[in-house]
Amino acid sequence: MTNTRLEQILRETAGQLKGGEGQWEFDVDGVRMYCITDESFDRMRIMAPIAELEELPHDVIQKCMEANFDRTLDVRYCIYQDHLWTAFIHPLSELSDGFLESALSQLAQSLKNFGSSYSSGTLVFSPQTGEANGSESASR
Numbered sequence: 455m456t457n458t459r460l461e462q463i464l465r466e467t468a469g470q471l472k473g474g475e476g477q478w479e480f481d482v483d484g485v486r487m488y489c490i491t492d493e494s495f496d497r498m499r500i501m502a503p504i505a506e507l508e509e510l511p512h513d514v515i516q517k518c519m520e521a522n523f524d525r526t527l528d529v530r531y532c533i534y535q536d537h538l539w540t541a542f543i544h545p546l547s548e549l550s551d552g553f554l555e556s557a558l559s560q561l562a563q564s565l566k567n568f569g570s571s572y573s574s575g576t577l578v579f580s581p582q583t584g585e586a587n588g589s590e591s592a593s594r
Contacts, residue, residue: 455546455549455551456546456547457476457546459551460489460491460549460554464478464480464489467482467555468480468482468487469481476490476491476492476493477489477490482559482561482562484562485502485561487501487502487558487562488501492546496545496547497544498543498546498549499543500541500542500557501539501540501561502541502561502564503537503538503539504537504540505538506538507533507536507538508536510538514569515533515538518531521572525572525573525574526540526573528553528556529557529561529564530542530543531564531568540564541561542557542561544557560574560575561574
């Protein structure tokens with residue numbers, strides 16, 4: 455993946471982009487996202503803000519950390535500058551078109567499922583069985 459190809463996919467997926475090469479702001483499925491890349495370090499991240507930390511009860515942060523283990527697949531809940539975010543971080547050159555599209559969907563779903571299932575999709579990896587399950591009830 456290159457910045458040029460990444461921008462092309464983001465335009466196809468989101469339509470409008472704000473920003474320039476390596477720094478974009480856009481919406482996917484009604485969710486505001488930000489993408490930052492650094493080709494010289496071969497890194498990229500896409501993130502979506504959820505809430506200010508001071509607005510959240512402490513147990514919500516614990517639920518997010520637990521979800522990172524078995525329900526968020528390739529995205530993670532994280533804290534940056536006193537805000538809770540959902541983020542996807544990956545080497546830029548190794549990122550495929552399909553994986554990028556999946557990550558965008560997972561980011562949107564993790565934000566939409568925040569406060570309920572905290573899932574990034576329907577697949578949950580259950581540590582109890584060591585298998586992937588198609589429903590969340592199978593892992594709890």
